[in-house]
Amino acid sequence: MENRTGLNMAEEFATLDFNSSRLEKRFIRTMETLAGQPDKSIWLSSENQAEYKAIYRMLGNGKLDKEEILRSHRQATIRRMVQSEKTILAVQDTTGLNYDTQTKMEGIGYISDKTLGVNIHSCLAVTVDGLVLGVLAQSSYNRTQPKDDTRTHDSKKVRLLEEKESFRWIQTLGASTIDVPEGVRIVTVCDREGDMYELFDEADREGRAFLIRIAQNRKTIENGKILDEIRKKECFGRVKTTVARNSRKGLKEREAVFQIRYDSYAIKRPEKLDKVKHLKASRQVNVVYVREEQQEDAIEPIEWFLMTNEPVEDYEAAYEKAVWYMQRWKVEQFHYVLKSGCAVEKLQERNMEKTTTLVLMYSIIATFIMNITYIARIHPQLPCTVCFEEEEWKVLYCTANRTKQPPEKPYTIAEAVTYLSWLGGPKRAPSNGPPGVKTIWIGLDKLNTLLTYKEWLTNSVGQV
Numbered sequence: 001m002e003n004r005t006g007l008n009m010a011e012e013f014a015t016l017d018f019n020s021s022r023l024e025k026r027f028i029r030t031m032e033t034l035a036g037q038p039d040k041s042i043w044l045s046s047e048n049q050a051e052y053k054a055i056y057r058m059l060g061n062g063k064l065d066k067e068e069i070l071r072s073h074r075q076a077t078i079r080r081m082v083q084s085e086k087t088i089l090a091v092q093d094t095t096g097l098n099y100d101t102q103t104k105m106e107g108i109g110y111i112s113d114k115t116l117g118v119n120i121h122s123c124l125a126v127t128v129d130g131l132v133l134g135v136l137a138q139s140s141y142n143r144t145q146p147k148d149d150t151r152t153h154d155s156k157k158v159r160l161l162e163e164k165e166s167f168r169w170i171q172t173l174g175a176s177t178i179d180v181p182e183g184v185r186i187v188t189v190c191d192r193e194g195d196m197y198e199l200f201d202e203a204d205r206e207g208r209a210f211l212i213r214i215a216q217n218r219k220t221i222e223n224g225k226i227l228d229e230i231r232k233k234e235c236f237g238r239v240k241t242t243v244a245r246n247s248r249k250g251l252k253e254r255e256a257v258f259q260i261r262y263d264s265y266a267i268k269r270p271e272k273l274d275k276v277k278h279l280k281a282s283r284q285v286n287v288v289y290v291r292e293e294q295q296e297d298a299i300e301p302i303e304w305f306l307m308t309n310e311p312v313e314d315y316e317a318a319y320e321k322a323v324w325y326m327q328r329w330k331v332e333q334f335h336y337v338l339k340s341g342c343a344v345e346k347l348q349e350r351n352m353e354k355t356t357t358l359v360l361m362y363s364i365i366a367t368f369i370m371n372i373t374y375i376a377r378i379h380p381q382l383p384c385t386v387c388f389e390e391e392e393w394k395v396l397y398c399t400a401n402r403t404k405q406p407p408e409k410p411y412t413i414a415e416a417v418t419y420l421s422w423l424g425g426p427k428r429a430p431s432n433g434p435p436g437v438k439t440i441w442i443g444l445d446k447l448n449t450l451l452t453y454k455e456w457l458t459n460s461v462g463q464v
Contacts, residue, residue: 009035012364016072018063026058027069035365036448038342038441059354066357070138073364074179077125077134081184084127089211090136090176091189091328092123092169095335097345097359107352109142117345118142118352120359121168123176124334124367126189126327129378132334132370135363137175139168140356169194170202177208187211187310189328195307197270201279204309211324214287214305221266221282227305230289233261237315238293239322243302251299253433258302261289262318286312290322330370333437337366341441372417373440380414388416396447399423423447 009031016024033055037045046052058064081088096111096119103116111117123137169190177186188208190199192215203210217227243256266282273279285307292301306325312318338344342362349355372387384393393416394406400419420443421435435443 012076013069013072015075016068018065018068020061020063023058023061023063026054027064030055030058031361031365034361035368036452037445038362038365038369039340039445040343041346059349059357064357066353066360069357069360070135073134074136077136078180078184080133081125082181084131084133086183087128087185087187088133089126089128089189089324089327090123090186091126091331092121092137092172092176092194093191093328093331093335094119094121094168094193095338096120097339099345099347099355102348104350105352105355106350109144109352110146111142114146118356118359119165120356120363121172122331122334122363123172123188124331125176126330127378128324128327130327130330131374131378132330132367134367135360137172138360138363139171139175140352140359141165141168142352166193166196169196170199173199173202173208173210174206185209187324189324191328197267197273197279197283198276200267200283200285200307200309204280204283209308209310211306211308211310211321213325213328214307218267218270221268224265226265226267226287226307229265230261230263230287230305233263233289235259235261236318239319243292254299256302257293258322259289259291259293260315260318260322261291262312262315263287264312285309288312288318288321290325333370334363334366337369337437337441338363341369341437342366369437369441369444372413372420372444373435373437376414376417377434380412382413383410384413384416385410386413392447392451395450396420396423399447399450420444420447 009028013024013028013031016027018024018027033045033047033051034042042055043052046055096115097117098111098115099105099108099117100115102108108116109118111119118140119142121139121141122135125133125136127133173188176188180186186209188203188210190210190212192213194212195215199210199212214227217225220226220229237260238257239260240255240257243254264284264286266284269279269281269283286309288306288308290302290304290306292303294301304322304325306321308321310321312321338359342365344359344362347355347358349358375382375386388396393410396416396419397411398404398406400422417435417440421439422443423446424435424439424441424443
C-alpha cells in the first residue's frame with residue numbers, strides 16, 4: 001500500500017544513504033505506509049502481514065541510522081528554506097512522551113516525578129509567516145532515577161551546564177544551523193526555559209541570532225532590573241491583531257490590541273557563573289515588551305517580555321520580533337499532532353532506540369500535516385498540485401462533492417483543504433474559521449483509504 005496523500009518520500013529522502021539500497025527502499029516504503037494512516041498502529045497501517053514483518057525487520061536492522069534519517073530530511077528542509085525566505089525561525093521546545101505502562105522497555109527512564117517515558121527536544125524550521133518546513137534537530141533524554149525532590153535549589157546550581165538537562169537548548173542552537181547556506185538567516189526562538197546566560201553568550205560568540213521569552217528579572221550593569229525598567233517605558237505604538245483560540249483554557253479566538261515597548265540593556269553575568277571564565281561579564285541585549293490592553297470580559301491579558309540580540313531600533317523592528325514570537329506556538333501544535341495525530345505515545349517497542357527512531361519518523365510526517373494545513377491559509381491561491389498528485393486531487397474533489405466527474409484542471413490548495421475538512425468532519429460554516437490540524441489528519445486518513453480501495457478495485461476487477 002502506497003501513501004498517496006501529498007508527501008513524496010522518494011524526493012524527501014533523495015540523499016538517504018544507509019549503505020544499502022534495499023534498506024533505503026524499504027525505509028521510503030515504510031514512511032509512505034505510516035504517513036497514510038499516522039494515527040494507526042504499524043499493524044493496522046500495513047497492507048498485509050508480509051509488510052508488517054518487513055517493517056519490523058527494518059527497525060531491527062543495525063544499518064538503520066537515526067542520524068542519517070534526520071540528515072537526509074534536513075537537506076530537504078534546507079532546500080525549502082532556501083526557496084522560502086531569507087529569515088527562518090528555528091523554534092525549539094521539549095515535550096515528554098508517557099510510556100508508563102512500558103516497564104519492560106529497554107532503556108526506559110523517567111520524565112518527571114515517577115512517570116516512565118522519554119523527553120523529546122525538537123527544533124522546527126518555520127517561516128516568519130508560519131509555514132512549517134521540517135525538523136532541523138531532534139534529541140531525546142530521560143532520567144535513570146525518579147525526580148529527586150530532596151535536593152535544595154542551591155545544590156542544583158553547582159553542576160556544570162553540560163551536566164544539566166537545560167544544556168540541550170545550547171546544543172540545539174548549534175545543531176539547527178548545520179549545513180545552512182549563507183544568505184539564510186536563522187533566528188533561534190525559545191520559551192522561558194531558554195532564558196540562560198550561557199545561551200546568550202554562545203549565540204553571540206558564534207554569531208547566531210536568538211529571540212527568547214524572559215523568565216528572569218536580570219540585573220543590568222547599572223544594577224537595575226530589566227523587567228522593572230522596561231515596564232516604565234512609554235508605549236511606542238499599538239497594534240490590533242487576532243489572538244488564536246486556546247482550547248486548553250477554553251478561550252475563543254478574539255481581537256486584541258497590544259502595546260509595544262522596547263529598549264536596549266547591558267545585562268550582568270549571574271553571580272553563580274562568575275567562576276566560568278569564558279563567559280563575558282556582561283552582554284548587550286534588546287528587550288521588547290508586549291502587553292495586551294485589558295478587555296471588558298476580564299480575560300487575563302497576554303504579556304511577553306522578549307530578549308534578542310537582533311537590532312531593535314524602531315517600533316517596526318520591535319513589532320517584527322513580537323510577530324516572530326507568535327510563531328513559537330507552532331511547536332506546541334507540532335507536539336499535539338505528534339501525540340494525537342500520530343499517536344506516538346501508543347508505540348509498544350521493546351527498546352528506547354527503536355521508539356525514538358519511530359518518533360523521528362512520525363515527527364517528519366507531523367510537519368507535513370502542519371504544512372498542508374497552514375499553506376492553505378498563507379498561500380491560498382497556490383494550485384493543489386503543490387501537495388497532491390493528479391489522482392489524489394481528482395479523487396478528493398469527486399468524494400467531497402459527491403460527483404463522478406473530476407475537474408479538468410487543478411483547483412487551489414485552499415479548496416483542497418476545504419474538501420479535506422469535509423472528509424474529516426461535517427461541512428464548516430464560514431464563521432467556523434479555517435480547518436485545524438486534527439480535521440486535516442482525519443481527512444488525509446480517509447482520502448488515503450479511498451485511494452487504496454480504488455487501487456485494489458483496479459487491480460482486482462479491472463474497474464476504476
